[in-house]
Amino acid sequence: MAASRFKLVMKILALACAVGLLCGFIYERIGRAKDRKRLPRIGRSVDIGGRSLNIFCSGAGSPAVILDTGGDNPGLAWEDTRAEIAKFTQACWYDRAGIGWSDSGPYPRTSAAVSADLHELLKRAGIPPPYVLLGASIGGLNSRVFAGMYPKDTAGVVLDDAAHEDEPLCAPKIYLAHQAPRALWRPIHTLFWAASQVGLLRVTGSSPSGGKDESQMTREELITELRHQPKSFLNNVDAGMVLNESYAEARAIPSLGDIPLIALTAGKAPDFGDAELNRQAEAYQKIWAYEIQPKLAKLSSKGRQIVVPDATHATIPKEIVVKAVHDVVNEARQSSPTN
Secondary structure, three states: OHHHHHHHHHHHHHHHHHHHHHHHHHHHHHHHHHHHHHOOOOOEEEEOOOOEEEEEEEOOOOOEEEEEOOOOOOHHHHHHHHHHHOOOOOEEEEEOOOOOOOOOOOOOOOHHHHHHHHHHHHHHOOOOOOEEEEEEOHHHHHHHHHHHHOHHHEEEEEEEOOOOOOHHHHOOHHHOOOOOOHHHHHHHHHHHHHHHHOOHHHHOOOOOOOOOOHHHOOHHHHHHHHHOOHHHHHHHHHHHHOHHHHHHHHHOOOOOOOOEEEEEEEOOOOOOOOHHHHHHHHHHHHHHHHHHOHHHHOOOOEEEEEEEOOOOOOOOOHHHHHHHHHHHHHHHHHHOOOO
């Protein structure tokens, strides 16, 4: 009798789990449909082979400038900068896989995988090479790897306080995220992927904008809303887990030849609101600006560094970024065989 009751209880639990998973799956699909309606695409969807990436371009001229964001920001975060660059050449921002309006990409999401995606996107979108790459923070790491993987398609690079593989060796703990052991990377990815499929990531957080439609949001609210999507959270987890792999991919490219390259560097440490943490941050900022970042300029025989004294990470003024891009585009045009 006890065995029969146990079997019955297990069957009920299994049925309850199955129903719960089905409900979660349906809930997530309804949420995604609402997202598509509430957050209509800015840009165009380009199939890169069974999945699509989003890209937005305007302007005319060559080389085209391709903008890659920092962190988990969608390409839309570059819009004001892209609009200024489009006044002198074609300029495009795009959403990396799993960000903004782009589909998720396969694991692992290293800089090499991101670069391969971008190369295929540009080819299928009909944007001819060569390109000037503008990358901020982790986007700068991606840009370096792209330039190393596709040197014939790269006319120049602008790095906006770009990530560097020496950070884990030199930065204080306040800058560094905890890294899970390599053996857990795939299980963690699988766990979060499963959670994203059955609504668990969506149900744990409410809409940052309170459910507003895109027409009712400011651009910053829209960017925050896009970052809040479950696929963006999953991508952020994946990219963070394999960051050391991305660092290794960049380290394996010791030179970018003689392409024009400008490394923009923030000269001011962030304020952590704590005297001791600020002391650590200020000490590290000197290492960052005058020991680590100069290595980026040395990647090219035509590279140079510009330190922006009053800027912190992610706050280098748009005007300085646009001027650096303009300088690199002009230098690339002057060195082009067609000129």
